[in-house]
Amino acid sequence: MRKYPFVIALAVAGSSAGCWTEGVSQLYSCDDPCYGLEEYECDDPCVACEGGCLPPPPLGFGDPILLWTGDAADEAPVPACPAEAPDTVFEGYAGFGAEHACPACRCTEPSCELPRGLSGSASAACDGTAPTSFDAPAGWSGACAAPAAVSSGELGSLLVHAPTVSGCAPAIDAAGAQPELPAPWRLRARGCAGAAGKHTCRDPSTMCVAAPTPLPAGAAMCARYLRPGDAPECPEHYPELRELYQDYDDTRSCTPCGCEPIEGSACTALVSTYEDEGCGQLLGAETVTLAGPKCVAGPELRFASMDALWIKDEPGTCAPTGGVAVGEATPRRPVFFCCQSAEVIDVP
Incomplete structure (x- = not known):
């Protein structure tokens, strides 16, 4: 609360309370506890934190958000942001693979054809x-x-x-890899945020962050590093570094299947x-x-x-060609988060 020497602020509505500090009296009403003050000047003593009370990150980091990461191999969709933090503020990927598999090529068997x-x-x-x-x-x-x-x-x-030999036709081995290329990343990420009164924690050294209690599975409270360049050194209260990417270039493909000329007919x-x-x-x-x-x-x-x-x-045989993996997936736009290692947040 802001202190004014020798000034009494009268309650304007509803129930009132007050405090006395070093000869200064500040009276307030829970209906309007910040009357006449800017938002950053007032710690509302009548509102409890609806979320978690967390240490504020140091300079260079954004406010903490709820960050979910999960296995991309799971067919389940990325979970929606919870009601306590409904705004999606980040979508990303991680765990890019350097290799990809291609379907195995084969050739149909040739045959001798009568004249x-x-x-x-x-x-x-x-x-x-x-x-x-x-x-x-x-x-x-x-x-x-x-x-x-x-x-x-x-x-x-x-x-x-004269008789003839039917040509070999290229085909894909049904027992091999599927023609569709899988996603090039192993992890998906989603960041969620919501409105919360920052100054509603009982401990003035912490800030209130919108989040459900307890945290959903796979989620942690994380602060995004805002400065460009290399990865940061994570602070004490957010020790776990996570490197994510917002986009990627995908040039992966497989060379088409074909057949060599027939031999031994x-x-x-x-x-x-x-x-x-x-x-x-x-x-x-x-x-x-x-x-x-x-x-x-x-x-x-x-x-x-x-x-x-x-x-x-x-009729002879013909050797298959193709089915070779070419290209790669290259991640772009890296983003660094520093996260709390435990999936539990403090309660106000």
């Missing part, structure tokens, strides 16, 4: 213009097929196409042509490989059906 069919030509050397195509059924397994019936005299040769098929539609009267048979087609020469071929079987079915 797509035959081409007929009037020439006896399979080199005629405007050849006639006799396509095999889609997904042909080699069973007897009759794409068309051509009578004698219409064909001078038949070109049996050996596909050999025996393709037979027939004069009847039931693959009973053999016209000719040719062994074809990946090296290229074969020609069945006439003259005057009578073609009606065909079948095929594998002599060597070794």
Whole structure:
């Protein structure tokens, strides 16, 4: 209370009380205990601290706030600020990881594919213009097929196409890491504050700070360091240093999955042509490989059906590429807090 020598302040309303100090009398009313005084001049003797009575931080620090920190791996959301300190005054992160995992890449298995069919030509050397195509059924397994019936005299040769190898397709290993990158930080933080009469503690060496009693799990009373630069040396009453960040740059990614060229392929098929539609009267048979087609020469071929079987079915393999972690997460805008090590605050 402010002291005025030889002055009596009369109560203006409600109940009144008073004190006598070294010949000075100060009377006050609990309805208006600071009548005529500035806020910083008056310690209200009628109001109890609604929060915690804490030692004020030294110069260079802000007023204490309620700071919650929690594991970011927990799927639960960041808790809302409590009713006693409802204002969110800080959001931050900590525990940035230097590495990230990428999904494992794989390649689908290649396969030997039977020739797509035959081409007929009037020439006896399979080199005629405007050849006639006799396509095999889609997904042909080699069973007897009759794409068309051509009578004698219409064909001078038949070109049996070469087998092929289906390409390897890149894919993600379902048993590996998920494609989505996790959050780059391990900890989340939230600072909460509220209105409280600073001068409502019985001990004049402490200040009143808005906070619930007891503190929520994971929360502590902390003072933010306001000066730029390196981390501070924390004061006696707030000994625990916490380094948090308000933002970050995230350039993390994974190289796309791909497949190397197929190696070790050996596909050999025996393709037979027939004069009847039931693959009973053999016209000719040719062994074809990946090296290229074969020609069945006439003259005057009578073609009606065909079948095929594998002599060597070794499609080979292809190696996967990609799935390499690149980039990093870089924290920005560091903020330092000095906190009370115990999660308990003094009561007024």
